[in-house]
Amino acid sequence: MSVIAIIPAAGIGQRMGAEVPKQYLTLLGKSILEQSVLALLADTRVQQVFIAVQPDDPYFSAQTNLSNHPQVVRVPGGASRAQSVLHGLAAAQALHGPDTLALVHDAARPGLSKKLLTALLDQAQQVPERGVVAAVPAWDTLKQTNKHGQVQTLDRSLVWHAFTPQIFPLQALLDAMMKAERAGVNVTDEASAMEFMGVSPILLEAEQQLRKITCPDDLIMVEALLKAQPQPTENGVEHS
């Protein structure tokens, strides 16, 4: 199955509190958005990248490595992440056939390694109907509260933090997100829409560097983790 990518990048980064939306902050010499897109294009199976940005976004056109990239398509973002993703899926559906996988990846997660992307795509192409979600297991003890303030401890061996990329068949995902939104489901990730339709995605363990950059501390942590990665040398041999 061919693969396209949807990058929701139409947020304002309120929790980051920066002068510009966080996807345009600089990380290791490039914007966070460019880092995330280039990470996806490292696998040649990704044929096209649909980036959802606010219609009045004044920054994207200056990202010339992206706005001039032959595989990148700009689409209008929406009022929510789910709406931005839906706009991207609809644009992709108009250009790609029914046997297409949609990989959705937050612009705010620049730490996607080629190793993990390869594993995610391999898994998704083996069992496309289930889809695959990058995730990390919960390590802390987790508590759940109810509206009465009662606290319950969860079995953390059964709990994961869902990240992105999340990969599903394009048509099935578009249908699921439209139906879940219409049913009033709080669609905060693509898997929740697919689960609403009865699909149980495969969770694939991801690295901590893939955490979402939400607040200033996240940027410090992700930059430190990426700097600690082995860097390829001229002869291509990696060293730490």
Ligand SMILES: Nc1ccn([C@@H]2O[C@H](COP(=O)(O)OP(=O)(O)OP(=O)(O)O)[C@@H](O)[C@H]2O)c(=O)n1
């Ligand atoms: N209407 C929206 C809101 C968010 N996003 C994107 O969804 C991803 C994850 O969302 P989040 O981390 O919440 O980003 P923001 O909404 O920008 O952050 P905040 O909630 O702090 O404003 C980000 O890449 C963001 O740009 C989007 O495409 N469209």
Ligand SMILES: C[C@](O)(CO)[C@H](O)COP(=O)(O)O
């Ligand atoms: C999709 C996601 O990154 C999975 O953890 C997360 O749900 C996005 O949440 P946000 O509030 O839109 O950042």
